Amino acid sequence: MSKENLIKNIRNIPDFPIPGVQFKDVTTLFKNSECLKELADIMYEMYRDKRITKVVGIESRGFIMGPILALRLNAGFIPIRKSGKLPAETIEESYAKEYGVDTIQIHKDAIDEKDVVLLHDDLLATGGTMEAAYKLVKKFSPKDISVNFIIELKGLGGREIFDKEAKVEAVLEL
Ligand code: AMP
Numbered sequence: 801m802s803k804e805n806l807i808k809n810i811r812n813i814p815d816f817p818i819p820g821v822q823f824k825d826v827t828t829l830f831k832n833s834e835c836l837k838e839l840a841d842i843m844y845e846m847y848r849d850k851r852i853t854k855v856v857g858i859e860s861r862g863f864i865m866g867p868i869l870a871l872r873l874n875a876g877f878i879p880i881r882k883s884g885k886l887p888a889e890t891i892e893e894s895y896a897k898e899y900g901v902d903t904i905q906i907h908k909d910a911i912d913e914k915d916v917v918l919l920h921d922d923l924l925a926t927g928g929t930m931e932a933a934y935k936l937v938k939k940f941s942p943k944d945i946s947v948n949f950i951i952e953l954k955g956l957g958g959r960e961i962f963d964k965e966a967k968v969e970a971v972l973e974l
Pocket of ligand 1: 823824825861922923927958
């Protein structure tokens, strides 16, 4: 199975959720057992030597491959959630969306300075969501942070938003 095959299994939905957006539906990728395994294998190979101790997934599509990868890497899994969902003490970061502001939160005791963190989400568009998550994780001063997506939408230039030292990688480019 090649990366081209993985790309063929992503469903494109035009004008969802609003006119003009080409929505990349990864449920069709996860539905296919060979694609799911191939994706997990590729992601594992990307990070197997990085001594990752915590995989941090962003709600909600980061909660699918995130735990799979954490298990393969012998790392823990940490959720970053939308405001008001986490039960214990949190720290938070807000970021501008097309309409209004969104806030994401992480538990205050989720990460420590000894951790090597891999941040994961399904897709990089403008980069606003992941930049906020990156800032949130940086507050814990972990040893290292890597950033991973399944898909990078190259045309939107989301990668440019990150510091030069940020290690941003995507499995597939569209
Ligand atoms: P952004 O903050 O603009 O990089 O948007 C990233 C978040 O929005 C991710 O959590 C994606 O799941 C979702 N997203 C943005 N654009 C798309 C798209 N064209 N197709 C699928 N999901 C998208």
